[in-house]
Amino acid sequence: MGQYRKKATILSIMSMGLGQIYNRQMIKGLVFLLIEAYAIVYFNSNLVRALWGIVSLGDAPRMKVDGKYVAGDHSIFILIQSLITLLFLIVFVIIYVMNIRDARKIALKREQGEHANSFLQSIRYILDYKFAQAFLTLPAMGILFFTVMPIIFMVMLAFTNYSAPNHIPPAKLVDWVGFDTFRDLVSLKTWSHTFYGVLTWTLIWAVLSTVTTYFGGLLVALLINQKGIKFKGLWRTILIIPYAIPQLISLLVMRNMFNGQFGPVNQYIQYFGLDGLPWLTDPFWAKVTVIVVNMWVGIPVSMILIMGVLTTIPRDMYEAAEVDGATNYQKFRIVTMPMILFSTAPILITQFAGNINNFNAIFLLTSGNPVVGDYQYAGATDLLVTWLYKLTLDQNKYNMASAVGIVIFLILASFSIYNYRRTKSFKEEDMIQ
Incomplete structure (x- = not known):
């Protein structure tokens, strides 16, 4: 030196x-x-x-x-x-x-x-x-x-x-x-029963809400993109309305529509001589309701995304498939679907992670209810994030809420990193670099 x-x-x-x-x-x-x-x-x-x-x-x-x-x-x-x-x-x-x-x-x-x-x-x-x-x-x-x-x-x-x-x-x-808080969360019966129950529903909700909105948007985009469909711009406008309306308003309106006592949905069902359903008061039907309503709110997002991808697929690929004698289903399976997944796989992973933390869809529609008697401050439709909210603001259980927040982070981080690194878009970008 x-x-x-x-x-x-x-x-x-x-x-x-x-x-x-x-x-x-x-x-x-x-x-x-x-x-x-x-x-x-x-x-x-x-x-x-x-x-x-x-x-x-x-x-x-x-x-x-x-x-x-x-x-x-x-x-x-x-x-x-x-x-x-x-x-x-x-x-x-x-x-x-x-x-x-x-x-x-x-x-x-x-x-x-x-x-x-x-x-x-x-x-x-x-x-x-x-x-x-x-x-x-x-x-x-x-x-x-x-x-x-x-x-x-x-x-x-x-x-x-x-x-x-x-x-x-x-x-x-x-x-x-x-580690006493984590030990209580996973082993103390009063807490562990609630934790495992809410965690199971959170994962089920994340999978179902992501799959239904993604493939629902895919189906709608493919239907509008068909050659024989007229007034495509009108169809796009109509189907995008649920996304254009603020989610807060949509969810609160849906909450009133599915009300078991005065909601119009049950009134329509009773008009045909059938008994109304406990949409928001029964644990099973409440879970069905939040998934269905989430489809109403989420399908337009996937539809817009996939329609944008469809416009970027080269026409030459379809013509080559037709020359080889491919059927419409084979063209969809060999050309359309791989191209869509290539472009949207990272966003699909993001949607899954977002649905795990989808506070609005649950809290505004059901507030996590109906109540489950043997749960600690949680309801049948509570996600980990809404349970965390109740533990913090309603019950002042800050240490337990922090432990739940760490669990959410570990789930999201491990899932997102693992799956994103397995996508073709990430692998090809890594090869280019």
Whole structure:
């Protein structure tokens, strides 16, 4: 290692900016020094408390002394503040490493006989050659503190006992309990029965809702695309109306239409002398109802997607199949369906993942009901995500809701990554790269 690089590296390790000052980049060095000075002041007053807080989550609950409440430690606030401080520490460490690498890079140029860039030249170089990386810094910081941090916070809550009625701050403290929450979720009968029941229905719902809307949209798109069909634009317009209407309105209207007492669906059935069905009050019929209504809302989306793919299939492929004597079914099986699946397989996987978390379709239509007597705060049509909502906002079982959220993430991540990597579109893109 050259003398310039050795000295610049040692100085940069001793303090941010010293390596730049040694390399005669005064303004850049002063900027790094100011960053370090601010970091020292910030971490001097926050880092020790953050480390204490992340371990203990507080040790003094709110107490009543002489008829007055004395403020204590709020475990959740302490956890959030500790997380923020530790994330700032990670950012500072990254900047510190960048400072060392920058000093070594400039020192190498000096060894090669080149002059170090001035501050203005460094700015110009960033704008000309590193603009994308520099511009992405702010969004990256936003993602770190507004997306990554809440996820980490949720994961950490799953390892605490943060739940009503005994561990809600500030009256009570929250403690770390390790994997007890997950153990209760899968083995404690009162919780495990609900968890396995809701998980089973969530997977059934995701499969049925995805398959019905996808192949329903495929069927409608193929029918409209037939040569003998007239007024194709009119048919497209009519069939897209359910998608054009806000989903909130459609689901609330459907909820009233399938009402067992005054809903028009049962009135039509009774008009023909038949008994009405308990569409929303019987567990089986409620599940049938949400799947049927989801088809009404979801088929137009698949129809638009597949019709766009159909227009991109070269006519030459069909003509070649006709020359070979292929029937209409054979042309569909050999040409049409493979092309559609090639283009839509990633979106099909996305739709499946979206249906696992399809909060609106369930909550607005049935609110997760009808109630199941031996379920913990869940109904017959509740998905994991709607159950999580009830556990959080209705029951204040935050630790159990966080554990359910982690389970949802594991299911979606493993399924999506595994199946996406098996699609032809991913394999061909990987081969091109």
